[in-house]
Amino acid sequence: MRSHLAVTRFGPPELALSAVLALTWGSSFLFIAIAIKYVDPAVVPFGRSLLGAFTLAFFPGARAGIPWKHWPRIALLGLVWMALPFWLFPLAEQSVTSGVAGMINGGLPVVIALVTALWVRRMPSTKRIVAIALGFAGIAVIALPAIWAESSEGESIADVRGVVYLLAAVLGYAIGSNLARPLQAQFAPARLLARVQLAAAMWTLPVAIPGISNSTFAWSALASIAVLGIVGTGMAFVVFGTLLERTGITRAMIPTYFTPIVGLVLGAAFNDESIALLSVLGMCIVIASAWMTSKPDDRDVMLSDTTQQR
Numbered sequence: 001m002r003s004h005l006a007v008t009r010f011g012p013p014e015l016a017l018s019a020v021l022a023l024t025w026g027s028s029f030l031f032i033a034i035a036i037k038y039v040d041p042a043v044v045p046f047g048r049s050l051l052g053a054f055t056l057a058f059f060p061g062a063r064a065g066i067p068w069k070h071w072p073r074i075a076l077l078g079l080v081w082m083a084l085p086f087w088l089f090p091l092a093e094q095s096v097t098s099g100v101a102g103m104i105n106g107g108l109p110v111v112i113a114l115v116t117a118l119w120v121r122r123m124p125s126t127k128r129i130v131a132i133a134l135g136f137a138g139i140a141v142i143a144l145p146a147i148w149a150e151s152s153e154g155e156s157i158a159d160v161r162g163v164v165y166l167l168a169a170v171l172g173y174a175i176g177s178n179l180a181r182p183l184q185a186q187f188a189p190a191r192l193l194a195r196v197q198l199a200a201a202m203w204t205l206p207v208a209i210p211g212i213s214n215s216t217f218a219w220s221a222l223a224s225i226a227v228l229g230i231v232g233t234g235m236a237f238v239v240f241g242t243l244l245e246r247t248g249i250t251r252a253m254i255p256t257y258f259t260p261i262v263g264l265v266l267g268a269a270f271n272d273e274s275i276a277l278l279s280v281l282g283m284c285i286v287i288a289s290a291w292m293t294s295k296p297d298d299r300d301v302m303l304s305d306t307t308q309q310r
Contacts (some may be wrong), residue, residue, distance in 0.1 A: 001047070004292060007040040010247065010251060010254075010295070013020065013246070013274025014243060014246060014247055014251075017239055017242060017243040017246075017255075018243065018254050018255045018258075019238050019255075020236070021236060021239055021243070021255035022255040022256075022258035022259060022261075022262055023242055023255075023262055023295075024231055024232050024235075024236040024239075024258070025232065025236060025255065025256070025259050025262075026258060026259035026261065026262020026263050026266070027057060027232075027262060027263075027266055028089075028228060028232050029093070029101060029105075029226040029263050030263070030266050030270065031105070031225075031227050031228050031232070032044060032089055032090050032093055032224070033093055034220050034224040035090070035221045035224040035225050035228070035268060036090050036093060036094065036220060037218075037220075037221065038215060038216045038217070038218040038220070038221035039211070039215035039216070039218075039221050040210075040211030040212070040215045041087065041091045041094065041211070041212040042087060042204065042210070043210030043211045043212055043215055043225070044086065044087070044228070045082075045083055045086030045087040045090070045200065045204040045208070046204040046205055046208035046211075046226060047208075047225040047226075047228070047229055048086055048206075048228040048229035048232065048233045049078075049082060049083065049086060049197045049198070049200035049201040049204060049229070049233060050197075050198075050201040050229065051057040051225070051228075051229025051230050051233065051234065052197040052229045052230070052232070052234035052237070053194050053195075053197040053198040053200075053201060053234070054229075055229070055230045055233075055234030055235065055274065056190045056193055056194035056197065056234050056238065057194055059190035059194070059238065060145060060190070061188050061190060061191050062188075062190040062191050062194045063191075063194075064191055066187060066195060067270065068193070070183060071195075073182075073183060074178065074183070074192075074195050074196055074199055075199050076182055077176055077179055077183075077196045077199070078195075078196050078198070078200040078201075078202070078203055079197025079199070079200070079203050080172050080175055080176045080179065081172060081173065081175075081177070081179065081196065082176070082196060082197060082201075082206050082233075083199075083200040083203035084168070084169065084172045084201075085169040085170075085173055085209070086200065086204070087204060087232075087286070088165040088168055088169035088172070089101070089105075089165075089166070089169050090168070090170070091162075091165050092162045092163075092166045093162075093167035094159045094162070095131050095161065095162040096162035096163065096165075096166060098291035104163070104166040104167065104170060104258070105169075105260075106135075106136070106139035106142075106256060106257060106259055106260045107136050107139065107170065107260060108170050108173055108174065108253060108254055108256045109132050109135060109136070109250070109253035109257065109293075110132055110133070110135075110136050111131070111171060111173075111174045112174045112177060112249060112250070113128070113132050113250060114174075114243075115171075115174040115175060115177075115178060116174075116177075116178055116249055116250070119178040120178075124250065127295075128293070130248060130292070131289050131292035131293045132250075132289070132293065133195075133293065134247075134285060134289040135257045135285075135286055135289030135290065135293065137285060138257070138282045138283070138284075138285030138286035138288075138289055139260050139282065139286060141259065141279070141281060141282030141285060142260050142264060142279045142282035142283060142284070143280060144278060144279075144282075145269060145276035145278050145279050149196055150287075158219075167297065168254070177249060178249075180192075180196075180202050181249070183294075184241060184245070185246065185258055188241075189237070189238040189240075189241025189242060189245075190238050191268035192241070193237045193238060193241065197233060197234070197237075199225050209310030223256050239254065240255075241288065242256075250293065251293055253293075254290045256288070256295075257286045257289060257290050260286075261283050261286065263297070264279060281297060
C-alpha cells in the first residue's frame with residue numbers, strides 16, 4: 001500500500017493540476033471533431049490509447065512490474081474506464097452538438113458522486129451535494145444559448161442514440177474511477193495507467209482494424225489523435241491520478257466543471273462562435289461551485305479508503 005497524505009486545502013499545486021486537466025480535457029471535443037471528419041470513430045480510441053500507453057512508458061517507474069493477480073482488474077479497467085468511453089464520445093459527436101456533449105460531460109461530478117456513494121455506501125455531505133448540483137446548473141446555463149440558437153435555426157441538437165452514448169461514456173468514467181481506486185492506492189499513476197491504456201488499445205484493436213479501411217488520411221486528423229493520445233490520455237491521466245491522490249475523488253472532479261467553459265472559449269477562438277452573456281453567467285456559477293467543492297470535507301472518499309474493494 002502506498003502512503004497518501006490528503007491535503008486539507010485546495011492550494012496552488014491543486015489549482016495548477018486542475019487547470020492543466022481543464023484545458024486538456026476541455027479541448028478534447030475539438031480534437032475529436034477534427035479527427036472524425038476523416039477517420040472512422042473506432043480508430044480514435046485505439047490511437048489515443050496506444051499513444052497514451054507509449055507516452056507513459058517513458059515516465060519514471062512506469063515499467064516496474066505489477067503482480068499478475070491485478071491484471072484481471074486492469075483488463076476490466078481498460079474496457080470500462082477507457083476503451084468504451086473513448087469510443088462512445090466520437091460516436092456521439094456524429095449526431096450530438098458540442099453544447100449538449102459538453103453539458104453531459106460536465107455532469108460527470110454528479111454521476112461520480114452518485115456512483116461513489118453507492119460503491120462505498122456513504123453519502124456525500126449536504127454541502128457537497130449542494131456544490132455539485134450548483135456546478136451542474138452552471139454547466140446547463142452555459143449550454144443553453146447554444147441549444148436555443150440551434151433550435152431556432154431548425155438544426156438538430158441531438159438524437160436519442162447520441163445522448164445515450166454520452167450517458168454511457170460518463171457512467172463508464174464513474175464506474176472506472178471507483179474500480180481503479182484500490183490499484184491507485186498501491187501503484188504510481190504512470191505505472192498503473194500505462195497498463196490500463198495498453199489494455200484499452202487491445203480492446204479496441206478488433207474494431208479499429210476495419211475502421212481504418214473506412215478512413216481517409218489527413219494530417220489534421222493524425223495530429224488530433226496524436227494530441228488526444230499523448231497529452232489528453234497519457235499525460236492527463238497521470239495528472240488526474242496525482243490530483244486524486246491529493247484531494248480525493250470528489251474534489252478531483254473539479255476540472256470537469258470547467259471543460260464546457262474551455263470548449264466555449266475554443267469555439268469562439270477557432271470556429272468564430274460567439275459567447276452569450278448568459279454563458280458568462282453560467283461560468284460564474286461554475287466557478288462558485290468549484291470554489292465550494294474545493295473545501296475539505298471529512299466525508300470525501302480518499303484513496304486510503306479500502307471499503308470499496310470487492
